[in-house]
Amino acid sequence: MSLSRSPLLIPLMLAGVMILLAAPALAYEEGDDESIDYLFAWPFVETDEMAPRGGTTSGPMPDAVTEPTESWKRLQADDLSKIERDRRAILAMAGAYRTSFDFLESIGFAPGFEPARPYRSWGTEYVYVVADEPAFISLQHVLVMIIEQDDGNLSDPIVTKHWRQDWQYEDTDLHEYVSRGTWERTTLDADRAAGAWSQAVFQVDDSPRYESIGEWRHFPTHSIWEGHQTRRPLPRREFSVRDDYDVLLGTNRHTILPTGWTHEQDNLKMVTGDDGAPDPVTPFLAREIGVNRYDRITGFDFSAGDEYWAATSAYWAMVRERWADRFERWDRVEVEATVDGTSMMMTVFGKAMQIAASGDYDAEAARAELDALFETHVSGSNPED
Numbered sequence: 001m002s003l004s005r006s007p008l009l010i011p012l013m014l015a016g017v018m019i020l021l022a023a024p025a026l027a028y029e030e031g032d033d034e035s036i037d038y039l040f041a042w043p044f045v046e047t048d049e050m051a052p053r054g055g056t057t058s059g060p061m062p063d064a065v066t067e068p069t070e071s072w073k074r075l076q077a078d079d080l081s082k083i084e085r086d087r088r089a090i091l092a093m094a095g096a097y098r099t100s101f102d103f104l105e106s107i108g109f110a111p112g113f114e115p116a117r118p119y120r121s122w123g124t125e126y127v128y129v130v131a132d133e134p135a136f137i138s139l140q141h142v143l144v145m146i147i148e149q150d151d152g153n154l155s156d157p158i159v160t161k162h163w164r165q166d167w168q169y170e171d172t173d174l175h176e177y178v179s180r181g182t183w184e185r186t187t188l189d190a191d192r193a194a195g196a197w198s199q200a201v202f203q204v205d206d207s208p209r210y211e212s213i214g215e216w217r218h219f220p221t222h223s224i225w226e227g228h229q230t231r232r233p234l235p236r237r238e239f240s241v242r243d244d245y246d247v248l249l250g251t252n253r254h255t256i257l258p259t260g261w262t263h264e265q266d267n268l269k270m271v272t273g274d275d276g277a278p279d280p281v282t283p284f285l286a287r288e289i290g291v292n293r294y295d296r297i298t299g300f301d302f303s304a305g306d307e308y309w310a311a312t313s314a315y316w317a318m319v320r321e322r323w324a325d326r327f328e329r330w331d332r333v334e335v336e337a338t339v340d341g342t343s344m345m346m347t348v349f350g351k352a353m354q355i356a357a358s359g360d361y362d363a364e365a366a367r368a369e370l371d372a373l374f375e376t377h378v379s380g381s382n383p384e385d
Helices: 005-024 072-077 084-093 303-329 346-356 362-376
Strands: 095-108 119-135 135-144 158-171 175-178 182-187 198-202 208-214 216-218 225-228 230-232 247-259 260-270 285-298 332-335 379-381
Touching: 084 216, 084 225, 084 230, 119 158, 119 285, 119 303, 135 303, 158 285, 158 303, 158 346, 175 198, 175 208, 175 346, 182 198, 182 230, 182 303, 198 346, 208 230, 208 285, 225 346, 260 362, 303 346, 303 362
Parallel strands: none
Antiparallel strands: 095 119, 095 285, 119 135, 135 158, 158 198, 175 182, 182 332, 198 208, 216 225, 225 247, 230 247, 247 260, 260 285, 332 379
């Protein structure tokens, strides 16, 4: 499929992308019962009230890979150094996947607590290797979604840049979220970072999300990494529907398997004050469990994602450079997502979609636009300021 489009269609395409970002996945293809209960559920809540929210569209079901992948075999090779086995575990997350996203509030802390509806969705996603260096690996997730339309026909592929994960070996310089669009530098002792990898996670527009550090452990059946507990902003699945908390305090676990990988989350929904301190009366509302599965697939056409990434990767590299500059320059980084009605995310996404649709990338013009955008939306300071 060609990515060329009439410029008049760009606003419509961008609106569709924003809908996917709010619920970035498809519903199950057949047999989806909206009253279905969760196995790990709230048994005394009416089932219909706990029907999962999330993706409401359907699409074709790709074929799952059932035999160990080549990346798994490489990970299991004999006589690897620890760092090389770690690297191969991280690189095993690249490739073509059917993804599922499940989140459930498991515990409520207030008397009379009423759980929110669980979240469930799924999609098709390719994970590209952006950088592969001896002590640094960057992986970019891109959704390529084909939706069954009302008339029964399938849509053209809808391509959406998704999240990014950067892995740094023995990293002593982390930026951690505080609250209200603020991140602060954390400097680790070399002993704490020895043998460990940091994972920095970035949102769909390459703005920061969270960063934690942990060691990979390897077994014949799986490899596993678990980071330390970190604060993070509300995810897109929550911030458009929730205003009763403002921070997730979470722990991540990545497990590499013979035919894919999983991303588990253990989150506390946290209420903070203007200074970022936990609310003295109600610091936490609930605990949430998340399980995201990445099942390797074959036979699905990701060429639209390849075209999008080839067309826009230079632009997104420029965006990443500006974020890296701010994090290097400042110990405290503050982000205003919207200024005078202008959304930083929508502006960046709109520009990338223009480039993908037209094939026209003016690096100098993009550089000037990004510099002005960052000047407006991103500020920072150091202790001596």
